[in-house]
Amino acid sequence: MMGVFHILKVAALAACAIAAPVEERKSGKGPKSFLTEVGNSTWVLGNEIWNVTQGRQYANKLWYKGKDRVGQAVGHYVSYNGAASDLNWTSAAIFDSGSSWINVKFTAKEGDFHWVIHDDLAGAYQYFVNHALPRLGEFRTLWRLDNTSFPNGHTDVKDGVLPPVEEYATATNVQDETWQTADGTFLTKYDWSSFIRTQTFYGVYGDEVGSWYINPGKDYYNGNHLKEELMIHRESKTGDAVQLNMIHGTHYLASASDDFADGKTWGPWLWYLNDGSKDDASQRWEEEDKSWPYEWFNDTGYQSRGSISGRFVLSDGRPASGAAVFLGDSNSNISTADQGRDYYYTVYADNGGNFKIDNVRAGTYGLYAWSNGGSIADVATSFVKNDVVIIQNEENSIKTLNWTVTDTKSRIFQIGSFDHVTDGFALSGPTPFEHARISKCPANLTYTIGASNTSDWCFGQSALGTWSINFNLSSIPSSAAGAKLTASLAGFSGGSSANILLNEVKVGNITTNSALLVSSQDTYRGATRAGEWRLLEFPVAGGLLKEGNNRVDIKVTSSTQWRGWLWDSIVLEWV
Structure with a gap:
């Protein structure tokens, strides 16, 4: 009874909190979006379209289209090294605002998590600024949502119904999050993985609602072109529909563990809500992709960008047609798959071996390339050039890059x-x-x-x-x-x-x-x-x-x- 009473009390406080910005809007003052503390380290944030109730660790309510879309699930949280360490928010405040938006900052000892909420947006832009994260392999934000509202999942390589939780109860666990059913088939969350840099939009959805992640700028991800990650899945024990945002992940790697500088920023990305339409989410992806890098994001390092271009020519005279090109750590003995402390860029050369990477954060990088098959499928060697400097608002043009290959x-x-x-x-x-x-x-x-x-x-x-x-x-x-x-x-x-x-x-x-x-x-x-x-x-x-x-x-x-x-x-x- 005490648990039920506490939930009803928080809900009532949240309703009161939501009323204040509405009155403010009627008087013509400030944005419609809001943050209100309701006591006991609990806050309500959102706008007139949606709102979230955030506690010390978990945002355990998401009101959207007249219903709580978290229900009995865990909700939203930020964690590292798997589920070992969930961040605890010690305070929340409006960090910045405009006439129709607010930037809400939640503070933990490890860093700050931001929600940029626009009055007319179903969802929010989110980003995290590191201050004291430990050396880690996995760092993620995620939603665990009501399985009735969100029965389906979507990535760029898989779409369909997430396995009902009842199927796990009658199956045999054969390894980490993998079960074998009576007919010999398998249930595993890893079948919902994908290549992280090819994502447009992904998430969970139903007939009424959809919850999507849209990450147009992928330079804060670790790893190269073939970096794979778990994207969504059904939580086997509770049935929660899980929407993962693995901003530093290791699910398919060997030794990706990194230290991060104070101020390292992941994001912004868009968490987007709609009526479950994949076509609408796809259109929103296109809009966000055209807008990246976001002009509104007031961060010096984020806005300090230049470009690099060049042409790869093999030592036997052939152009490095279609080569995979990676801009990563300079003077590193770590594989491109495992690099992850800073910012990373991927592209493929054209048929003539030419490449260009725009909107690169200013800094010093290593330039890597390797065969992507096709006309250079015989090339076993890789290319490396260190100390490549990207200067803000300048194009670093390298006319010819000579790539040594064997006969x-x-x-x-x-x-x-x-x-x-x-x-x-x-x-x-x-x-x-x-x-x-x-x-x-x-x-x-x-x-x-x-x-x-x-x-x-x-x-x-x-x-x-x-x-x-x-x-x-x-x-x-x-x-x-x-x-x-x-x-x-x-x-x-x-x-x-x-x-x-x-x-x-x-x-x-x-x-x-x-x-x-x-x-x-x-x-x-x-x-x-x-x-x-x-x-x-x-x-x-x-x-x-x-x-x-x-x-x-x-x-x-x-x-x-x-x-x-x-x-x-x-x-x-x-x-």
């Missing part, structure tokens, strides 16, 4: 393109996330150079068995001292290991006992297209190769269910 004339065979993804291999599509799809790849496989197709090679390897590559050599070059075997992995989850043999002699291995192969969280969380890319190179002694028939074997010697590696490409070449 492909020495190549004996190549299976798959160097593009950091599993595209083209069996079972790599149609969707990039599906739990246990790797178990559908065969334990034993034979691929014959010159006769087999790329689609005969499976996207991932995990089960005990041997994948063999048969190839014929008509002659041995007199100039060749030996050979090199390159295993390019689009992802790797530790738990399975393999030996690589050439004509029954071991030349290498794929195992977690290597600094290059720290386990990432990709195959066992259902990633089928990409995870964290690795490049393994193994020398082959002269004399191992012979004229006539030869064979490379990738022999899995130990296996853990759903753990293994995603294939990008495998190459053998003379050296």
